[in-house]
Amino acid sequence: MLEFLIEHTWLQALIKMALLILAFVMPLASLSTWAERRQSAMMQDRLGPNRAELRLGSIELRLWGILHFVADALKMVFKEDVVPARANRFLFGLAPILAIAPVIITFAIIPFGSDLCVGHAFEVLRDPASMCTSTIPLQVARIDQGFLFYFALASLAVYGTTLAGWASYNKWSLLGGLRASSQMMSYEVTMGLSLMGAFLIYGTLEPHAMVLAQGPTPSSWGIVTQPLAFFIFLTAAIAETKRAPFDLPEGEPEIIGYFVEYSGMRFGIFFLAEFVETIFLAAVVTTVFLGGWQVPWLYPDGFHLMGWTLELPHLAVVLIQLVVWSLKIIVLCWLQLLIRWTLPRFRPDQLMRLGWKQLLPASLINIVVTAGVVLARSGGR
């Protein structure tokens, strides 16, 4: 069975993708719809949704209202799906799909664990390079141009919002769509450039290789070597997700947003896409700046810290890495929610000024400085 899997990488990829999306991303996205409300409530001195409960006979499961997302999903599914009379029905239907599909596809390049060494799962791996012959990479697609693939696909997502704005035959949503396209185009440049420094340091575009390059010592992680880039990228990427303080395309009190005419599950997909995007952003930040699945001082054969060693079997190492990777993502999602509920919204011209006049020059400076340091370190070769 395992051999079959190792041989047929396409099947492997399919299973991994399904597992990643269905077992991690989607549940987390659904949970973050609950977390957003609950967390904002906690920040705002309220209680937030806490009443959804499951009753099995005499057992009542309330679980702090986590089940709200189920109720939410049911509501979305069963709501009437209204298409405005003069909307372009085809594009109107296509837009939500275009909004969510690129993000989900891009998850393929995110490494969520080190390679699983089949056959040595319960042994302590002293020398992985020579011991492992057949491995299952915990990453859906290991493509050399990794992050270019991400940038290419991420720029597709803008079509979803712009089309939604245009197709719904509503002036407000059109304004929202236009805002979305200008915002996403402006910030894509900064986003790409801000990662350039990291690429220079790691010498690769491939996410898995980047994680390996950072290693298990936190002092060599991207957040330490590229602190400026971290903040620039975080800002630009939050702007990409179109969430507050960059939620201009939505801007409820101003223009109501590009999805003003959407209802039912079509709206639900936009809603979900936003959360998937936050998770993806967290995953990218983890990969580039927080050492990906690396756990501090956890080497393939166990923990090594200041002469103290704890040997662990390979499977345990991989599992710890998986859990820590998930934790990093959850913390980053939490941080994004915190930002979302703290800061006021930008105005379009401020947003453009921030993007083009502040973040872009800063990221260029970052590249030049990084390039200089890298060049000096490598002895000018």
Add this chain to the structure above:
Amino acid sequence: MAQAPHAPQEPTEGSKPRRGRVGVRVVGRPDSLEQRLYLPEVLRGLGVTMRHFFANVVGRKYTVTVQYPEEKAPYPERFRGLHRLMHREDGSVRCVACMLCPTACPAHCITIVAEDTGDGKEKRPKIFEIDELRCVVCGLCVEACPCDAIRMDTGRHAPAVVHRGDAILGKVDLLKLGGPSQATQGGKGATWREEQ
């Protein structure tokens, strides 16, 4: 009187009340490099909300929510709620159909039709209806009542109804909410207005 620099003299009893000092102050527009850089102030703001978040998650420190059906915020004594009609010791309605409450009501929500009690002295309401949908809960009817027959101290809201007609409370409904009034002739009035 926390503003020590402003309060040179305390009001002295018996003398003319002191005049306050009224100044004009121009509100500041703080502007600093720190603020221009976005980040320090953003982080400070995040710190404030984070403090609220953790304090609320751990101990519900600042949380003010009242979970309505289970918990109820107490209604203060003076709360004006649903009307009630008081009755005498013998259970008969105190109202003597003097028509003061419909006169005082700015919303014209009270309808009274009077009838004789039969003893040749007093009247009583044959019909006493209050349209709770029209009522603006101002309390002027209670103030107007000369015999402590109508009160609004039930501590209950006007309930939601399915049909508009259900919101019109008749004499029977109002008496059910009522109790014997202590405002017997010659006795002390029972309202808080009396206590001043």
Add this chain to the structure above:
Amino acid sequence: MSHPSPPHQPTQIVFGMPTPAEVVAGTALELRSQPVPPPGWTPPWTREEDEEEEEELELPTEPMTVNMGPSHPAMHGTVRIVLTVEGETVRAADVQVGYLHRCFEKEAEAATWTQIFPYTDRLNYVSPLLNNVGYALAVEKLLGITDRIPERAQYIRVIVGEMSRITDHLTCLGASAAEVGALTVFFWMIKAREWLWELIEELTGARLTNSYVRIGGVAADLTPDFAPRLRDLIRRVRQTLGEVESLLVKNRIFRDRMDGVACFSPQEAVAWGWTGPCLRSTGVPYDVRKDHPYLVYDRFDFDVPVGSRGDNYDRFAVRMEEMRQSMRILEQAIEQIPPGPVQIDDPRISLPPKREVYNTIEGMINHFKLIVDGIKVPAGEVYSYTEGGNGELGFYIVSDGTGRPYKCRVRPPSFILMQSLHKLIVGGGIADVIPTFGMINMIGGECDR
């Protein structure tokens, strides 16, 4: 009510926004000082040069007409703004109000003088007690009993009025903050407002539609534990305001949205009839409480905050500071309040105590006369004005000597502010319409009556 002309020169003390600690410690006054803008001064708001260049480079766009309102997420109350936009820039605006018109004046002409109190509750429904007080003062001025109102009643009116002013400003600033995306601030401010309303409910019997003030006094005395509860509440509100400031005042995103947006010069503001916090934001220190002291306002120390540029930020900061000053007044008022009756002792005006109504025939007849005929206000006309939440709240009353007003006109501050809204929003972006509108603080009930 005889308004003495202002005898005092305002002490022109100027400083940055003090922290709550500074206000409490009283050290705020020692900060730097600068002169109040002279009359004839115009805001130094000029557009950045590069922005003008950018405009020339932009492609021509076709104007588009969009309806903001009557039902729009940002329109508190119902108001319709027909915007002609070019891209994101507003080129023309037509503001249409009246969606909440419910004939206050026509209704008032059919009601007795006392029955108008519930109507005044519904004028500015976020500070109903200020309207109650304003209306009562107008009728008392016509009755000529302004000087005979018991002192305790006057203090209570000041207390409830200032509490209402705080709730008014909390609502305005909270809602505006929510509209620029800072929803957390909104909930914190609404939380503080709720505390105030709880106390008001205890005092008056209702949170919002208080109908608490009466001609000749107030309906009931303070509750026994009012003063300690109010002190505690002021402490908590101060803390909340401090937190709100830490989120907004120095946050560049917020400042960029508010600074230099919708500037109005003092001359323009006066010409357009502005009063209240909006007028003060332009630097004109006109406050009815200061310039024409009514009730016992001349006994309190407080500062009138004014702005320096007349932009949205100044309107925000002026309201913020006004809440602080209101709390100062409250603290002094609960300190100074004398014991005594809360209703004027005049059988022609105030209802007899219930005890007399129940037990004496004179009391009963007096009671009947007052309820059935209403208070007889001598014929004449009077204009009385107080400082409402949004500016000068005036009542112009004409009486023909019967128990009902011949005319009861209210001068609604926000209606007069609203007519210059188009001046503020044309030329700005769509995104600026919202904070500008929020800072005008149009209250539907007051604007449309």
Add this chain to the structure above:
Amino acid sequence: MAKADLDKLVATFPEAIVATHSHCGDETAVVLPSHLSEIMRWLKESGGFDLLVDLTAVDYLGRDPRFEVVYHLRSMQTGNRLRIKVQIGEIEGGPPPEVDSVVSIWPAANWMEREVWDLYGIRFAGHPDLRRVLLYEEFVGHPLRKDYPKERRQPLVRRENLLP
């Protein structure tokens, strides 16, 4: 003091003042409609009354002249207040009564004059945009006139084009 302002006004325009009083401390001058513009401009420019506080009307049904338009002014320099009233009659079956608009003197009069037109049916000559402001354009009659019955109902009728 405001009394001095009133005296000065009377001295400057003796022929235009119908009556004056200072009831309850409110200095009031009733002026002729023909001189309204002139007086108002003088008050703004020479009298210093730069804030038009309020503008409203009163309907004294059965009296001639029937309507009174009431202006409340305040001087921002001195804090003095002044009430100016102008009485206008109504011609049975004729055009609506009309007074001069003061919008060109105080822009603040704009909506207040519209409101008076809306509720009292008094026109203002020279107003830039005399539309109804609180009621809808299709409304028939002027509800604050004393002869408009309070109970009368007017359902909102639809207009084809909602844009102005």
